[in-house]
Amino acid sequence: MRGVEFFQGTLDSTDEIESARVFDTTLRDGEQSPGTSFSYDDKRQIASILDEMGTHVIEAGFPVNSDAEFEAVRDIASATSSTTCGLARVVDKDIEAALDSGVEMVHTFVSTSDVQIEDSMHATREEVVQRAVESVERIKDAGVTCMFSPMDATRTDEEFLIDVIEAVTEAGTDWINIPDTCGVATPTRFRAMIEKVCAHTDAQVDVHTHDDFGLATANALAGIEAGAAQAQVSVNSIGERAGNAAYEEYVMAVESLYQTDTGIDTTRITELSNVVEEKSGMDTPGNKPVVGANAFSHESGIHAAGVIENSDTFEPGVMTPEMVGAQRRLVMGKHTGTHSVRERLVECGFAPTDEQVRAVTRRVKDYGAEKRRVTVDDLERFATEAGVERQQDHEEVRA
Ligand SMILES: CC(=O)SCCNC(=O)CCNC(=O)[C@H](O)C(C)(C)COP(=O)(O)OP(=O)(O)OC[C@H]1O[C@@H](n2cnc3c(N)ncnc32)[C@H](O)[C@@H]1OP(=O)(O)O
Ligand SMILES: CC(C)C(=O)C(=O)O
Structure with missing residues (x-):
């Protein structure tokens, strides 16, 4: 089991428990x-x-x-x-x-x-x-x-x-x-x-x-x-x-x-x-801890860019989606940045240039700013319209 990182160096642990x-x-x-x-x-x-x-x-x-x-x-x-x-x-x-x-x-x-x-x-x-x-x-x-x-x-x-x-x-x-x-x-x-x-x-x-x-x-x-x-x-x-x-x-x-x-x-x-x-019959709110749809989702560019490199950057680290049978998701919207768009485009089978990533990101942000949900279909449409080429031998990933 991983150790908990919390205000390291000064805090004596007063909350140890034997069993629960x-x-x-x-x-x-x-x-x-x-x-x-x-x-x-x-x-x-x-x-x-x-x-x-x-x-x-x-x-x-x-x-x-x-x-x-x-x-x-x-x-x-x-x-x-x-x-x-x-x-x-x-x-x-x-x-x-x-x-x-x-x-x-x-x-x-x-x-x-x-x-x-x-x-x-x-x-x-x-x-x-x-x-x-x-x-x-x-x-x-x-x-x-x-x-x-x-x-x-x-x-x-x-x-x-x-x-x-x-x-x-x-x-x-x-x-x-x-x-x-x-x-x-x-x-x-x-x-x-x-x-x-x-x-x-x-x-x-x-x-x-x-x-x-x-x-x-x-x-x-x-x-x-x-x-x-x-x-x-x-x-x-x-x-x-x-x-x-x-x-x-x-x-x-x-x-x-x-x-x-x-x-x-x-x-x-x-x-x-x-x-x-x-x-x-009781809907689970998206922001419900552990089980809400957003519990392991990232839209913000800064968070998504960090998480793509190392999920510990903007998640608890000691709790991962795998531990609860869930999946991490990168959600596209108004707050999305280029790292996240590039990641999703590659997952969808595209091979974008840096300029194309920037163009698609602008479309994603504008679409999201109109309070619209950006789906994978939208992303693919933006990519096609920006002239992004498909990768060879790609296995399709849709989420
Ligand atoms: C904090 C909690 O969650 S407690 C659990 C609450 N859960 C439920 O109530 C769900 C299931 N309940 C039921 O099916 C019904 O309420 C029953 C079958 C238990 C009782 O139904 P009824 O006899 O029609 O009584 P009703 O529910 O209207 O009123 C509650 C009665 O229980 C009594 N009562 C309440 N708590 C207790 C208790 N811990 N021990 C004894 N009697 C109690 C009340 O004084 C009242 O009695 P009265 O009928 O003599 O005035
Ligand atoms: C029956 C008791 C434990 C209860 O549900 C409560 O007090 O809330």
């Missing part, structure tokens, strides 16, 4: 994106790719939701070698449905912030603790791995949160997930919070972060730095409101920036993202 497991919630929280509904086949296909990639846990759904959801979770549990997880409120019928679906892990959750205890649960703090403990005990009695989430943990009174954590630890939960349900954490605060949580439990700690302020992945990584063993993520960051920490960002940051092996086959990330984009 991946809990995927695309099929549960991801499906909660307004308007998204995965069919049985969609869920099976996405779970199958996640499984083949080595994802540690797949939260396949919320089994009590419907018969269709139950069947999908059940069949994913029996078909995959990843740990399959089903979500359940601290409600008997939810837990029974999750257990009946045959998942290896039941993830039970209850609100712990006062605003949610009062106006979502209509309960008291005492009832919350009692129902949390009873639910963990029920799941453990069934011989299944238990994950417990104090929902809205980041807006919960600190002393009460620690009481809940100690009570469910005592009840035998295997995992405690700390959700930033409404996305209000910052990396520094979340890191301090997770350090405190880890000091009050023997259970393994996991984090679930939302992207209301665009900090979900940063917060997930802060949680890992603080001692959490695992983060909950969704492909393309789909999920409630602004979504969750992104699978692809988290995995690639751990692999490339923290230089820690996740065990995930990263070369299938682009394929996975494309499938989730299609099945969720």
